[in-house]
Amino acid sequence: MKLIMVRHGQTDANVSGIVQGHGESSLTLLGRKQAQRIALRLKNEKIDYAYSSDLTRTKETAQEILKFHSFVPLVTTEELREVHAGKHEGRPINKDPKIKENYFNHFHEYKPEGGESFIEAQQRIIGFYNKLIQKHKKKAVLLVGHGGIFGALMLALLKRPLNWEEYDKYRPQNAEISILEIEENKEHTVHLLNDKEHLHEIESHNLAEE
Numbered sequence: 001m002k003l004i005m006v007r008h009g010q011t012d013a014n015v016s017g018i019v020q021g022h023g024e025s026s027l028t029l030l031g032r033k034q035a036q037r038i039a040l041r042l043k044n045e046k047i048d049y050a051y052s053s054d055l056t057r058t059k060e061t062a063q064e065i066l067k068f069h070s071f072v073p074l075v076t077t078e079e080l081r082e083v084h085a086g087k088h089e090g091r092p093i094n095k096d097p098k099i100k101e102n103y104f105n106h107f108h109e110y111k112p113e114g115g116e117s118f119i120e121a122q123q124r125i126i127g128f129y130n131k132l133i134q135k136h137k138k139k140a141v142l143l144v145g146h147g148g149i150f151g152a153l154m155l156a157l158l159k160r161p162l163n164w165e166e167y168d169k170y171r172p173q174n175a176e177i178s179i180l181e182i183e184e185n186k187e188h189t190v191h192l193l194n195d196k197e198h199l200h201e202i203e204s205h206n207l208a209e210e
Contacts, residue, residue, distance in 0.1 A: 086115025
């Protein structure tokens, strides 16, 4: 199975430094441009099936991509949602220094009130992934989701340790793309890892405007 993973474009909450988690936030103008660039990048990529988190920011990104793959239906699911940040959702990430402290020092075990731990989120995405590989063998599958949940999946697929440094290395930023060839022997081939070549023109334009 070929796995194409795309993180959603920039959102209003990203710009404001707000913790999103399961909360809603729409794409900014830049985020929409990023989604369009992703769509062009994947225009000629074979896609047999497409799944997205059911949150607005991912659906908007996925719908842009599928304009070039109109025969592919989009399936939305809660299983691709971001790691649930519980009581921290909707709050500025820098308002309470203990938020970062807890995530940095107790990365995989910290569970905010009303939310889920990283390990729980990783188990959720692994369960979803296991269903995909059984259902879509030898097919190309597009997943549009979130930085945290894709970081969790990448650590599992590439057998990396659960610590903040590894997570930060594999967690995608807005509008980045990873493409993996999933092998039955679990020695997966990474064709692209958090790639953003398609965004260079946008980033250069923004820098010029600044």
